[in-house]
Each structure stands twice: as structure tokens, then as C-alpha cells.
Amino acid sequence: MKRLQYASLMLLAGLVACKDKKSDPNVLFILTDQWRSSAFGFAGDPNVQTPRLDKFASEAVRFNNAVSVCPVCTPFRGSLLTGRYPTSTGMFLNDAYLPEEELCLAEIFKANGYQTGYIGKWHLDGHGRLDFTPPERRQGFDYWKALECSHDYNHMPYYEDNDPEVKYWKDYSPFAVCEDAKQYLSTHAHDDSPMFLFVSIAAPHFPLYSAPEEFKSYYPIDAIQLNPNIPDTLQNKTKKDLQGYYAHCSAVDQAIGNLLDKVKNLGLWNKTVIFFTADHGDMMGAHGVNPKQKQVAWREAAGVPLLIRYPSGHKFKKQVYDMAVTTPDLSATLIDLCGIKRPESFEGVSFAQNIMKGRDDLDKGALYMSVAPFAAVRKEFKKEYRAIKTAEYTYVKSLDGPWLLYDDGKDPYQQNNLVSDPANKDLLNRMDTKLADELNRIHDDFKSAAAYNLEWGYTVESSGEIPYKAHNQEVQTPERKWHPLFNHDLSNVMDEEGVWHYEDQVLTASKDACIFTTEEYENFELDLEFKNEEGTNSGVIVYCTDRKNWIPNSVEIQISDDYYFKEEGWAPNWFCGGIFGHLPPTETLVKHPGEWNHMNILCEGRNIVVKLNGKVSADMDMAKWTSGSTNPDGTEIPSWLPTPFAELPTKGYIGFQGMHGKANIYFRNIRIAPL
Numbered sequence: 001m002k003r004l005q006y007a008s009l010m011l012l013a014g015l016v017a018c019k020d021k022k023s024d025p026n027v028l029f030i031l032t033d034q035w036r037s038s039a040f041g042f043a044g045d046p047n048v049q050t051p052r053l054d055k056f057a058s059e060a061v062r063f064n065n066a067v068s069v070c071p072v073c074t075p076f077r078g079s080l081l082t083g084r085y086p087t088s089t090g091m092f093l094n095d096a097y098l099p100e101e102e103l104c105l106a107e108i109f110k111a112n113g114y115q116t117g118y119i120g121k122w123h124l125d126g127h128g129r130l131d132f133t134p135p136e137r138r139q140g141f142d143y144w145k146a147l148e149c150s151h152d153y154n155h156m157p158y159y160e161d162n163d164p165e166v167k168y169w170k171d172y173s174p175f176a177v178c179e180d181a182k183q184y185l186s187t188h189a190h191d192d193s194p195m196f197l198f199v200s201i202a203a204p205h206f207p208l209y210s211a212p213e214e215f216k217s218y219y220p221i222d223a224i225q226l227n228p229n230i231p232d233t234l235q236n237k238t239k240k241d242l243q244g245y246y247a248h249c250s251a252v253d254q255a256i257g258n259l260l261d262k263v264k265n266l267g268l269w270n271k272t273v274i275f276f277t278a279d280h281g282d283m284m285g286a287h288g289v290n291p292k293q294k295q296v297a298w299r300e301a302a303g304v305p306l307l308i309r310y311p312s313g314h315k316f317k318k319q320v321y322d323m324a325v326t327t328p329d330l331s332a333t334l335i336d337l338c339g340i341k342r343p344e345s346f347e348g349v350s351f352a353q354n355i356m357k358g359r360d361d362l363d364k365g366a367l368y369m370s371v372a373p374f375a376a377v378r379k380e381f382k383k384e385y386r387a388i389k390t391a392e393y394t395y396v397k398s399l400d401g402p403w404l405l406y407d408d409g410k411d412p413y414q415q416n417n418l419v420s421d422p423a424n425k426d427l428l429n430r431m432d433t434k435l436a437d438e439l440n441r442i443h444d445d446f447k448s449a450a451a452y453n454l455e456w457g458y459t460v461e462s463s464g465e466i467p468y469k470a471h472n473q474e475v476q477t478p479e480r481k482w483h484p485l486f487n488h489d490l491s492n493v494m495d496e497e498g499v500w501h502y503e504d505q506v507l508t509a510s511k512d513a514c515i516f517t518t519e520e521y522e523n524f525e526l527d528l529e530f531k532n533e534e535g536t537n538s539g540v541i542v543y544c545t546d547r548k549n550w551i552p553n554s555v556e557i558q559i560s561d562d563y564y565f566k567e568e569g570w571a572p573n574w575f576c577g578g579i580f581g582h583l584p585p586t587e588t589l590v591k592h593p594g595e596w597n598h599m600n601i602l603c604e605g606r607n608i609v610v611k612l613n614g615k616v617s618a619d620m621d622m623a624k625w626t627s628g629s630t631n632p633d634g635t636e637i638p639s640w641l642p643t644p645f646a647e648l649p650t651k652g653y654i655g656f657q658g659m660h661g662k663a664n665i666y667f668r669n670i671r672i673a674p675l
Contacts, residue, residue: 025311025338026272027109027196028185028263030256031080033073033121033151034205034294036281037066037303039249046225048246049218052257056276057307061355062320065408066306067368067389069327071280071294073123073149075371076327080279081105081124081139083331083346085367087444090456090478092371095149095468097126097477098139103345105331106140109196112340117143117184120177120200121150126466128473130157132164141198145180151202153210153248172212174201174248178255182262189266199259203252204282206292208244215247229413230285238285241292245282273337276307277330286413293377295370297387297396297404298414302368306330308355310337317358322391324366325351347442362391367438372449374464386446388435395431399448402428440488445505447669455482455671482527482671485517485654492518494547499658507667509658516547522651523675526601528667532561532593535663539580541655542603543648550655552643556580557601557610557618559657559665562590573635577610577617581638582631582645585610585617596668604675605650622646 037043040050042057043064069079070086078091081104086092089102098104106116118141125133129149138144147158156173157166169176181199188195204211224239224246256276263269283289286300294301306325325333328348335342336352354361366389373382385403387396394414396404405419405428418424439446453460456478461467466476486493488502495515500507509515526540537560544554558580565575572578577585577599589612591597600611606622624632625645631637656667 024113024194026194026268027114027334027338028181028259028272028274029196029198029334030259030274030276031077031120031198031200032204032252032276032278033200033202034280034282035249035252035278035305036284036300037064037278037305038281038300039204039246040305043305047219047223047242049250050253052253052260053276053305053307055257056260056309058319060274060276060307060309061316061318063306063308063325064320064322065324065366065389065391066277066304066330067302067324067326067366067387068278068280068304069368070371071296071301071368073279076279077122077124078102079327080331083328083335083343083348085328085347085442085444086369086371087452088347088442090452090480091124092369092452092456093374093458093460093464093466093476094123095126095129095466095473095476096458097137097475098124099477099479100137100139102139103343104139105334106138106196106198108140108335108340108343109338110140110142112338113193114196115143115188115191115193116141117195117197118200119143119145119180119184119198120173121148121202122146122200123149126473126475126477128469128471130166130470131472132159132166134164135162143184143197145177146200149202151205151207151210153203153207156202172251174203174252174255177201178259181259185262185266185268189268201252201255204245204248206241206244208241208248208292211244211247212251215250216243218250219243219246227286227413229287229415231288234285234288234290238291242284245284245291270311272309272311273334274307274309275330275334276305278304280304287381289377289381295373296377296381297368297370297385297394299394299408302387302389308333308337310355316355318355318360321354321360323351323354323361323364324389324391325364326366326368326389329366360391365390365434365438367435367442369444371452372458372460372464374460376463384446384449386435386439386444388431388438390431390434393427393431395428395435397432397435397446399446402432405431443484443488445484445488445669451669455480457481481673483673485526485528485670485672486515490515494518494653505668507656507670508664511658512660513658514541514547514550514655515658516541516544516550516653516655518653520651520653521603521672521674523604525673525675526603526654526671527599527673528670529596529598530559530668531596531666532559532590533663533665534561534593535564535661536561536593536665537565537660537663538657538665540599540601541653541657542601542608543650543652544655545649545652547653547655552641553648554652554655555608555622555645555648556657557599557608558585559599560590561593561663562588563592571635573631577612579608579610579618579620581641582625583618583620585612586615587617589613589615589617603650606646620645622648622650 332348332350572584576590622645
């Protein structure tokens with residue numbers, strides 16, 4: 001639907017039909033796999049030989065602080081093609097299938113008259129790593145020589161266009177992929193329509209032993225210099241792995257250099273926007289994290305190279321930028337550099353004007369994250385995080401609170417964590433605010449991995465991974481089951497102004513007043529957490545038909561501090577987890593004040609099932625409540641609840657009761673799933 005709407009808009013505006021397409025720049029996007037930002041001659045690595053990309057860096061603009069939005073293969077690729085964050089698309093796990101309804105770069109370029117082609121590693125299909133990807137699952141790319149995922153560089157399989165018969169590249173795959181790209185450019189160099197060619201090279205991702213021997217000889221193990229943040233216990237292993245890693249880098253450098261030479265020889269150099277980057281880096285032993293690992297927050301994994309050349313017609317006003325940029329920013333910038341209308345779905349911040357005008361932005365924050373980690377790293381590193389990178393600093397927050405804070409200018413190897421240093425309290429607060437602002441902008445509440453997997457409908461192994469296979473994999477595509485009931489800015493609520501507010505993702509009220517949805521709901525599942533104070537008396541309101549006079553016109557699921565009110569002589573059907581005034585809870589399930597409780601409410605027509613802390617606390621068939629004064633068990637219904645539930649509509653607003661008496665109530669992770 002999104003892609004049809006976008007194409008229709010372009011056609012209605014006359015942008016496709018009337019524009020002279022010969023004047024539009026071609027696009028060559030070169031993506032490598034697991035190539036960290038420091039592993040280049042132009043970046044100062046004392047070991048690696050990358051003469052061709054060093055030369056390209058001198059002919060392009062370079063970004064020293066580019067980060068991968070989620071440092072692992074599929075999440076980066078999904079974010080790049082959609083221009084959106086992994087928490088917005090649900091593409092935060094490897095081997096997920098990118099939904100067809102997502103509007104992607106190739107579809108945007110096609111709608112604007114471009115020819116599209118994809119060569120190399122895909123890793124967005126989720127049907128099996130060695131399976132054929134049919135045209136309808138290629139997100140707008142027409143020319144196709146690609147495979148879902150393989151790193152068998154010397155016997156790399158691929159599929160060509162619509163032929164489901166597997167083929168194999170005849171050479172070390174980075175060379176073969178770039179040779180095919182050269183042929184594509186030659187074939188279409190003089191076409192009336194511009195090209196959008198995406199070249200996806202699977203190296204220098206492990207296995208490292210399979211790098212060409214010629215390039216391994218460049219790197220005697222004993223001559224490799226290590227960074228100071230690699231512990232002694234990993235130094236021998238890291239040197240051996242770096243030999244293969246650097247060999248892949250040098251081989252890929254040569255392949256890309258040959259491809260760039262072809263762009264020049266065809267007369268396309270000043271007619272083509274060229275991007276070069278990687279999906280993530282490699283820790284290579286830094287901070288005690290084994291080589292081959294990514295996902296973690298340190299710059300070795302999160303930092304990626306970024307070189308951009310665009311048809312400037314003149315000398316670049318500035319060539320080296322320290323501003324921080326993240327993956328969705330690349331998508332927005334690419335679209336802008338090509339003069340294409342950017343879709344509203346894009347969430348990145350374009351920096352096209354920065355490079356056109358030579359204007360750095362040292363205060364800009366770049367958001368990156370680990371939503372549901374599955375890396376084989378030590379437990380203390382395998383945690384959910386949100387991070388913000390600026391030109392000077394890196395700040396990382398886990399679910400436990402502030403985790404890492406580095407002054408990257410003074411501490412380039414991130415060895416001095418400032419997060420607990422009182423002298424840096426102001427800096428910590430500034431970075432925390434910057435991170436919170438970015439999370440609010442993209443509506444990310446920063447929850448646990450389990451919460452996101454539940455929200456998007458994933459089934460994962462104990463390692464946290466989607467179970468993947470070579471063929472006929474069980475497809476898992478993100479389909480958002482759960483949605484936040486309330487926007488974080490409370491823009492979709494009806495309440496008394498200034499009473500309800502969020503603080504650190506927790507919703508609370510300053511007095512006894514209710515908050516309601518602006519939308520009516522029927523047949524839904526509501527999931528939330530709450531925390532009582534001593535003497536809390538609150539509730540969740542469903543099926544409300546009159547928000548100003550809600551008490552007799554709704555069903556209230558009781559929330560209360562039972563340990564306090566047991567001493568007050570309350571009726572059994574007034575306690576936590578029951579249906580207030582109508583049905584008592586099955587047992588005392590609420591936790592003591594100060595502890596978080598989990599409540600789930602399932603409303604299907606007149607059937608309401610309440611679970612409190614994992615157990616059913618109430619199961620009601622409203623049709624049995626035909627009286628407004630007496631419950632089916634013979635107990636009295638409070639006089640202020642005269643409406644028989646059998647007569648109450650089963651569609652209405654949802655609400656929460658605020659501070660009642662002197663005790664407050666706290667809510668978090670409030671989500672709803674329509675049935």
C-alpha cells in the first residue's frame with residue numbers, strides 16, 4: 001500500500017512523466033559486511049593496506065563518526081532500505097523477512113524513473129539462507145544476481161533474475177560481484193533512464209581463513225600491531241584473525257577500486273552519486289569481546305566507514321566531517337542528493353545540505369541500539385541498550401540505567417568509562433537528554449528484548465535468535481501485535497491537563513483524576529505493569545461509554561494495595577485483580593507496595609479474563625450480570641454501579657484511575673493488541 005501511494009503521488013505531481021531523466025544522477029551504493037571504520041589507511045590503521053579506497057576517500061567526502069543503527073546484518077539492511085529505525089519496522093533480528101508493505105529505496109527510485117539492480121548478499125528475505133528470492137520479495141530491485149546469505153567466498157552461490165536454479169560465482173566472490181557490477185554499468189551507461197545499482201559485498205565478514213593467500217601474505221602475524229584495549233588473553237587469537245580480516249579488506253579494496261575505475265572509464269564519474277559503507281564493524285578482541293563479534297556498543301562494532309561522492313561540478317567545500325550520522329540518515333541523504341521527494345515514512349535526518357554547503361554539525365546526535373541481542377558474548381555485554389554518538393562523545397544506556405560514557409576525542413579506544421565520575425555529571429545529563437529526545441522522536445519506549453519479541457510476534461531460540469535454515473525456513477516477519485495505548489507525549493488522551501505525565505517511561509498522576517483514550521476499543525488484549533504505594537486504590541477502566549460519568553458506565557478492573565485494605569474490612573470483590581464490586585479475585589496475587597506487577601486483560605465481547613502476575617485472577621461472562629444491585633453469587637453490588645453488565649455495550653474507551661487518597665499509582669509498558 002505504501003509503495004502504491006508513493007508512486008501515485010509522484011505520477012500525480014508529474015515528477016516522473018515530465019522530468020528530464022537524463023539530468024538525474026546515477027546511484028552506485030557499495031555496501032560491505034563487517035568492515036569497521038578504523039580498518040583503512042585513510043583512517044590511520046597502521047596495518048591494513050587499502051590504497052584504492054584511500055584514493056577514493058581523497059575524491060569524496062568522509063564521515064569519521066558514522067554508526068550502524070543496530071550493529072548486525074539484517075537490522076542494518078532493513079533500516080537502510082526503509083529509512084526507518086529497527087524499533088519502527090520490527091526488523092531488529094537476523095533472518096527476519098522484511099514485510100512487503102514497507103516502502104524501500106528501490107521502489108522510490110523506480111517511482112522516479114530509475115532502473116534498479118542488486119548484486120550480492122541480501123539477508124532480508126527470511127525464507128532460508130540459500131533459497132531463491134522471487135521478484136515480488138525483492139523490494140523493487142529488477143536486475144538481480146543475489147543470494148540471501150552465504151560467506152563461502154570461494155564457492156559463493158547466487159540466483160540470477162527469475163531463474164530458480166542456483167549458480168556459483170566463478171571467482172573469489174568480491175571480485176566476481178564487482179565484475180558483474182562493471183558489466184551492468186557498461187550495459188546501461190548510455191540509457192535514457194538513470195541507474196540505481198546496489199552492490200553488496202559479503203566480506204570481510206568471517207570466515208577469515210578463506211581470504212586469498214596473495215593478500216594474507218601482506219600481513220605477517222608477528223608484524224600486526226594491536227590496539228591497547230585488547231587484553232593479553234586475546235592478543236594471539238586476535239593477531240591470527242586480523243591476518244585473515246585484513247587480507248579480506250585488501251582484496252575487497254582492490255575489487256572496489258576496479259569498479260570505481262570502470263565508473264570513470266564509462267564517463268559516469270561526474271554523473272553518479274556513490275556511497276561506500278558497511279553494515280557494522282568487528283570487535284576483534286577489544287574490551288575482551290572475541291573477534292568476529294558485533295552488536296555491542298563500542299566503536300569497533302558500531303562504527304562504520306562512510307564515503308560519499310556526488311556530482312558537485314566543483315571542488316567539495318569540505319571533505320572530512322566529524323558530525324555523527326546513523327543508518328536512517330543515510331537513506332534520507334541519498335534521496336535528497338538525487339533531488340527526489342522524501343517519503344513521510346523516513347525517520348532519518350538528512351545531512352545533504354551539510355555536505356553541499358560544507359557545514360559540519362558537531363552537536364548532532366546519532367542514535368544506535370541493540371533491541372534484542374543474540375551475540376555470543378559474555379553475559380555482562382549481552383544486554384539491550386540505546387546509545388547516542390556525537391562528534392566528541394559516546395553515551396550508552398542499558399535497561400539498568402546509564403552504562404557507558406566516553407570522551408572519544410581524548411579516549412579513542414574507549415578505555416575510561418566516565419559514567420560514574422561525579423565530575424562528568426553535567427555531561428552525563430546532557431547526553432541522557434539528547435538520547436531521550438531521539439527516543440521520543442521515534443516513539444521508542446526502550447523495553448526488554450522479550451517485550452519487543454512479543455510486540456512483533458517473534459519466536460526465538462534460547463540464544464535469542466530466529467531459528468534459521470539453509471532452505472525452507474519457517475518465515476518470521478514482523479507484524480506488530482502490540483501498540484502503545486498512549487503516545488509518550490500523551491497526544492492521544494483525554495485527561496485533566498497537567499495531572500498525568502511520563503517520567504522515565506513511567507506514567508503517573510498528581511491527583512485523583514482519570515486518563516482516557518480518545519479512541520473506542522472492542523475485542524482487545526491490554527497488557528501493562530503497575531506499582532502500588534502503601535494504600536493505593538486505583539483501577540483499569542474498559543468499555544467506558546461516558547468518560548465524564550464513567551463510574552456507572554464502564555467495567556473497572558481493580559488495582560489496590562490488598563495488604564493495606566485487608567485491615568479496612570473491604571468486601572472481597574473490591575480487591576486487586578477482581579472486577580470491582582462484581583467479582584472477587586481468585587486469590588491474593590498482587591505484590592507488596594514498591595514492586596512491579598504484570599496485568600493482562602483480555603476483552604472479547606462480554607467475556608473478560610484478567611491475569612495478574614501470571615495467574616487468572618478474574619474470568620467474567622458479563623451476560624450473567626443481569627441485575628444492577630445483586631451479583632450472581634448473591635452479594636450486593638455497590639449502589640453507585642446500577643447498570644447491569646449484561647446491558648453495558650462492549651465497545652468503549654479505556655482509562656486509568658489516578659491518585660486516590662494519599663497513595664499514588666505507577667504504570668509502565670501499557671500496550672494494546674486488537675483481536
